[in-house]
Amino acid sequence: MSYFKHHVFICCNQRTNGDPSCNDHGATAMFDYAKARVAELKLNQPGMVRINKAGCLGRCLSGPVMVVYPEAVWYQFVDQEDIDEIITSHLDKGVPVDRLRI
Numbered sequence: 001m002s003y004f005k006h007h008v009f010i011c012c013n014q015r016t017n018g019d020p021s022c023n024d025h026g027a028t029a030m031f032d033y034a035k036a037r038v039a040e041l042k043l044n045q046p047g048m049v050r051i052n053k054a055g056c057l058g059r060c061l062s063g064p065v066m067v068v069y070p071e072a073v074w075y076q077f078v079d080q081e082d083i084d085e086i087i088t089s090h091l092d093k094g095v096p097v098d099r100l101r102i
Contacts, residue, residue: 004047004048004049005047005049006049006050006068006069006070006090006091007050007068007069007070008034008051008052008066008067008068009052009053009057009066010027010030010031010034010052010053010054010066011023011055011059011063011066012027012028012054012055013054013055013056013060019060020061020063021060021063022057022064022065024063025063025064025078026064027063028053030077030079030080030083034083034087037084037087038091041087041092043091043092049091059074059102062102063076064077065077065102066086068090068091068096071096073090073096073101074102075097075100075101075102077100085097085100086100
């Protein structure tokens with residue numbers, strides 16, 4: 001059994017050598033938004049949803065990205081609307097968002 005129903009890792013890596021990175025596309029701001037939104041919806045209770053900041057997840061060209069465990073569903077997102085859809089559909093209702101999957 002998993003410790004969390006859903007454990008989310010959002011890449012917030014920032015490369016300094018000019019190579020692409022998720023934080024070039026506002027990943028840290030989206031991490032902050034996702035964490036606040038999950039708390040607002042009270043999905044951050046024990047055993048439910050955990051949002052974590054991650055370093056490079058190795059999918060830099062698809063960034064910004066997140067992965068949701070235990071299902072190992074990878075997402076690319078662009079804005080708060082995408083984050084809201086992932087939270088509402090996948091994290092709350094258990095239905096992955098196919099249009100954002102990578």
